[in-house]
Amino acid sequence: MRGYRRPDGRVGIRNHVLVLSTCGCANVVARRIADAVPGAVAVPCAKGCGQVGSGIEIMRRCLVNLTLNPNVFGTVLVGLGCETTKPYELAARIREVSEKPLEVMTIQDCGGSERAMAHGAELAQALVAQAATVERCEMGLADLVLGTNCGGSDATSGLAANPAVGVVGDAVVAAGGTVMLGETTELIGTEDILAARGATSAVSDDIYRIVHGLEESFAAAGVDVRGANPSPGNMAGGLSTLEEKALGGISKGGTSPIAEVIPYGAIPARRGLVVMDTPGYDIESVSGMTAGGAQVLIFTTGRGTPIGNPLIPVIKVTGNGETFARMGDNMDFDASGAIEGTASIDELGTDLLAMLERVCDGEQPAAERLGFDDFAIYHNQEVWCTCLP
């Protein structure tokens, strides 16, 4: 595999120029800048202003860390100018931790959207020209941070797709790389099992902290997660208990010890299998892992989903042969052989690892080929507009 070495030593599998909006008011301008410059990709920000509490820090951490994603060569920050997340302060914070090329501009400084788009396109074009001079270097699985996610699960997910991804994850970890397991909602019911796999007692404590913390938040909202799972549809599909459902989900992380538990959008300090505290909503979970430095993500789905990401290739795996046929536009890997009896899970894992290596080397999975650039940073606090029905 060949990648792009960054100043911090990490290796990207893509060489994007990021046009990063720092406030919702700048999203359209940022997108039009990227649209005008081949090689540039826009990432929107739903907030950036009018926020309260810890949500501000989560968002700023994600914005900073997105520029650090190894697939990013350099970044143009595009702000409005009067928002509470000040673009120039954000740029200063990024420069403290990164030597990558960084430009910053605001629409108000430029004097309107027309001039901002022209200026932004000039900045992005100059970065694309610089990016083209980066020579590709040899890389291996040890350089990889592999994200995982599941969505639209069905009975085949825990039997074929997730275990096959688990085989890939074990291979990446064995080679010295990193695998991210997220979706804390899906971990409820497996906390004892995951805690027993913690590399240290502090890691085990962190597993309990994120799972029980989430459960308490659900309870405060009147939701009994354990009582509601497995759902009647899950039971009809053969799942008998919450633990069984959750084990099928975490099987996509493989069997490695848990090296670390990290907050949403944070960059792992350790290699190996890492748990990131992400929500169950797929787009937010994938976006958080992107901020955390995943260069690529394997996404398992029973029913099929088109979602992708602007910065990292998302590989779709289904254990449902019918879905692979019906949603062919959006699927990359058919793991139904484990169900049909034509392939073992280990064989599927070996084939999927080969596909992962091809994608790292430049092959485009469906979502990337189609330009599906879904992105959303998780926001944990909303204060307004909650009083009237």
Next chain:
Amino acid sequence: MGEAIGIVAKRALIMATADDVATVIDPVTAGETVSVRTKSGETVDELVAREDIPRFHKICLRALASGDLARKYGEVIGIMTDDVERGGYVHIHNIESVRTGVGA
């Protein structure tokens, strides 16, 4: 290997060697032979189903008594609420979650 005379055995997947249950990947009728394969594709067991078992539901690989913990993926997936013999059907009528966590 793993086939009853004249009939292709129904198939089941076992996710880890210590598991008490396997997942049938064909619909199974009582009396049919079920062949159990591992993740590597090896056939490790063959047994006769005592009950009808729908596709993707679980067959019991060794006798379990009420109160026993049942394993799948090499981990405990629940506690038995009734006795089940080898070849029996394990589902919500005879297994329940080991409730842990907040409010346990």
